Amino acid sequence: xxxxxxxxxxxxxxxxxxxxxxxxxxxxxxxxxxxxxxxxxxxxxxxxxxxxxxxxxxxxxxxxxxxxxxxxxxxxxxxxxxxxxxxxxxxxxxxxxxxxxxxxxxxxxxxxxxxxxxxxxxxxxxxxxxxxxxxxxxxxxxxxxxxxxxxxxxxxxxxxxxxxxxxxxxxxxxxxxxxxxxxxxxxxxxxxxxxxxxxxxxxxxxxxxxxxxxxxxxxxxxxxxxxxxxxxxxxxxxxxxxxxxxxxx
Amino acid sequence: xxxxxxxxxxxxxxxxxxxxxxxxxxxxxxxxxxxxxxxxxxxxxxxxxxxxxxxxxxxxxxxxxxxxxxxxxxxxxxxxxxxxxxxxxxxxxxxxxxxxxxxxxxxxxxxxxxxxxxxxxxxxxxxxxxxxxxxxxxxxxxxxxxxxxxxxxxxxxxxxxxxxxxxxxxxxxxxxxxxxxxxxxxxxxxxxxxxxxxxxxxxxxxxxxxxxxxxxxxxxxxxxxxxxxxxxxxxxxxxxxxxxxxxxxxxxxxxxxxxxxxxxxxxxxxxxxxxxxxxxxxxxxxxxxxxxxxxxxxxxxxxxxxxxxxxxxxxxxxxxxxxxxxxxxxxxxxxxxxxxxxxxxxxxxxxxxxxxxxxxxxxxxxxxxxxxxxxxxxxxxxxxxxxxxxxxxxxxxxxxxxxxxxxxxxxxxxxxxxxxxxxxxxxxxxxxxxxxxx
Numbered sequence: 001x002x003x004x005x006x007x008x009x010x011x012x013x014x015x016x017x018x019x020x021x022x023x024x025x026x027x028x029x030x031x032x033x034x035x036x037x038x039x040x041x042x043x044x045x046x047x048x049x050x051x052x053x054x055x056x057x058x059x060x061x062x063x064x065x066x067x068x069x070x071x072x073x074x075x076x077x078x079x080x081x082x083x084x085x086x087x088x089x090x091x092x093x094x095x096x097x098x099x100x101x102x103x104x105x106x107x108x109x110x111x112x113x114x115x116x117x118x119x120x121x122x123x124x125x126x127x128x129x130x131x132x133x134x135x136x137x138x139x140x141x142x143x144x145x146x147x148x149x150x151x152x153x154x155x156x157x158x159x160x161x162x163x164x165x166x167x168x169x170x171x172x173x174x175x176x177x178x179x180x181x182x183x184x185x186x187x188x189x190x191x192x193x194x195x196x197x198x199x200x201x202x203x204x205x206x207x208x209x210x211x212x213x214x215x216x217x218x219x220x221x222x223x224x225x226x227x228x229x230x231x232x233x234x235x236x237x238x239x240x241x242x243x244x245x246x247x248x249x
Numbered sequence: 250x251x252x253x254x255x256x257x258x259x260x261x262x263x264x265x266x267x268x269x270x271x272x273x274x275x276x277x278x279x280x281x282x283x284x285x286x287x288x289x290x291x292x293x294x295x296x297x298x299x300x301x302x303x304x305x306x307x308x309x310x311x312x313x314x315x316x317x318x319x320x321x322x323x324x325x326x327x328x329x330x331x332x333x334x335x336x337x338x339x340x341x342x343x344x345x346x347x348x349x350x351x352x353x354x355x356x357x358x359x360x361x362x363x364x365x366x367x368x369x370x371x372x373x374x375x376x377x378x379x380x381x382x383x384x385x386x387x388x389x390x391x392x393x394x395x396x397x398x399x400x401x402x403x404x405x406x407x408x409x410x411x412x413x414x415x416x417x418x419x420x421x422x423x424x425x426x427x428x429x430x431x432x433x434x435x436x437x438x439x440x441x442x443x444x445x446x447x448x449x450x451x452x453x454x455x456x457x458x459x460x461x462x463x464x465x466x467x468x469x470x471x472x473x474x475x476x477x478x479x480x481x482x483x484x485x486x487x488x489x490x491x492x493x494x495x496x497x498x499x500x501x502x503x504x505x506x507x508x509x510x511x512x513x514x515x516x517x518x519x520x521x522x523x524x525x526x527x528x529x530x531x532x533x534x535x536x537x538x539x540x541x542x543x544x545x546x547x548x549x550x551x552x553x554x555x556x557x558x559x560x561x562x563x564x565x566x567x568x569x570x571x572x573x574x575x576x577x578x579x580x581x582x583x584x585x586x587x588x589x590x591x592x593x594x595x596x597x598x599x600x601x602x603x604x605x606x607x608x609x610x611x612x613x614x615x616x617x618x619x620x621x622x623x624x625x626x627x628x629x630x631x632x633x634x635x636x637x638x639x640x641x642x643x644x645x646x647x648x649x650x651x652x653x654x655x656x657x658x659x660x661x662x663x664x665x666x667x668x669x670x671x672x673x674x675x676x677x678x679x680x681x682x683x684x685x686x687x
Binding site: 045048049050051052071072073075076077081082084086087088089090091092093098101102105106109141158162 | 629630631632634635636637638639640641642643645646649650652653656657659660
């Protein structure tokens with residue numbers, strides 16, 4: 001589904017990603033772990049198409065198609081979803097209206113009419129119940145005054161509504177207490193199927209107790225220095241990252 | 250002939266054609282002299298440093314428009330708030346249109362300046378209020394007074410609540426190659442009375458129009474005035490709006506200005522707080538492009554203690570458009586314990602767009618709370634990326650962010666239909682369909 005080969009990316013002429021190789025197949029969950037500043041969030045932004053980053057070498061293919069020239073919205077239309085570490089506040093636009101705009105933009109890109117109001121309502125009800133989201137929450141301005149947990153839950157709600165092929169969850173666990181983490185993880189697990197895939201970006205092994213990865217990658221200084229089964233996460237939790245310096249690999 | 254000379258030489262003919270015996274004949278004559286001395290302001294004057302009138306004063310404006318009867322309701326409907334019941338004062342090329350208007354004298358007076366100036370019944374109100382709070386800082390207001398003849402006359406009597414909003418709309422038909430209109434409005438809201446007013450100036454063709462409008466608003470003790478100015482005119486039309494508000498104790502006046510179009514728009518908005526515990530709100534959203542120019546020149550004069558004023562102006566400037574925000578708060582020595590808040594935030598969308606922002610605070614009292622803040626920036630790239638990552642295309646994403654930026658000004662709009670209209674005009678202006686009603 002996602003094939004990344006020798007990806008180099010920089011911002012303001014500073015190289016952040018220094019040759020990433022990553023392949024994710026349908027039905028899989030991958031986790032990328034690594035210390036602060038290793039380039040994890042940059043990788044998720046580059047996959048989603050953030051323009052500030054310049055791809056200097058390598059390629060990203062999604063379902064066989066080169067993503068390099070595609071705008072962020074075009075990548076979204078193809079089924080890539082990024083759950084943000086710091087979601088943006090949009091005063092005056094309710095959660096409901098925002099998701100309507102998003103869904104209808106997706107539909108428009110496929111040549112479809114706007115979703116019918118009753119259909120939209122049904123979908124919103126179904127997904128918000130799944131994530132234990134209060135109805136009042138849906139009429140609040142997007143992310144404005146939301147707690148950290150509410151923001152993350154709202155990201156997963158949008159994911160549930162859009163039903164992407166590849167969901168990248170960037171530090172979705174940070175700022176969540178254990179109960180909120182369970183709800184969010186439970187939501188992600190319910191959305192999983194054999195045709196979609198999840199890429200988890202995290203500092204901590206904690207999230208991986210609830211969303212169990214097929215592969216764990218360790219990223220240090222812009223490179224994936226080790227990949228392995230889920231047990232690798234426990235090893236990292238125990239030993240830290242220091243034993244995995246890039247030059248030692 | 251220069252416009253100034255033309256106006257001065259037209260004055261005698263103007264007076265003779267109407268009412269040389271009018272009570273305000275002397276006032277008009279005096280005002281014309283003031284205009285002769287002051288003339289039109291130039292960029293040399295500090296208050297007009299960033300607004301050049303050269304191109305606006307150039308056309309050979311007709312000062313005596315012909316009467317135009319051909320305008321029908323269907324021609325103007327889209328410029329009116331028509332989904333709720335309102336009183337309407339409609340002027341076509343400066344002349345009152347009775348068949349398009351709806352007036353009343355039932356408990357409140359919603360009628361014409363021309364009849365108020367001529368009928369003895371209204372003489373006490375005219376004597377007490379007409380031309381009493383205008384400033385003579387530049388020639389526009391005296392010029393308007395000299396030629397004052399028509400406009401809205403609204404008098405809400407003590408303890409009365411205007412049962413529906415009042416719309417004052419001036420249309421220009423293009424019947425003249427170029428037209429100058431000088432509407433004159435007087436709004437008197439007596440003790441404990443309430444009124445909501447919507448004002449608009451709209452040209453129907455591309456012939457040049459210059460409107461020099463003067464509005465005086467008197468807000469008596471405990472009275473409430475809620476006023477909306479919708480400025481979304483064609484690129485051939487310019488507006489000099491001079492509005493003066495006097496507030497007495499415990500009164501509340503809020504005025505929203507929505508500036509989305511027009512060649513040049515200058516808002517001279519003056520609030521005088523003469524009474525304790527009065528509250529003034531001045532808010533505006535400006536979204537312009539091309540070579541449009543909008544200048545907000547506000548004054549809040551705190552004369553009495555224990556009052557509040559809130560100013561919040563948001564501006565979004567695209568292409569070669571230019572904006573000015575010149576907000577002055579003046580606090581007299583006696584005006585202790587006032588709270589004056591001013592905020593002006595601007596977004597420049599293009600390299601060539603300009604905003605000149607100049608907050609001014611002059612405080613002579615020593616126990617007051619005054620704050621002001623001014624920002625100039627661009628649309629936030631991280632926010633744009635967030636919206637685009639949700640599949641929302643760039644243009645719509647920008648529109649959503651602009652809407653969000655302007656939103657807290659919209660939040661204080663009390664008439665839902667106006668909010669709806671404004672969001673519709675914003676979406677239309679930005680050329681987007683957002684997949685939902687804002």
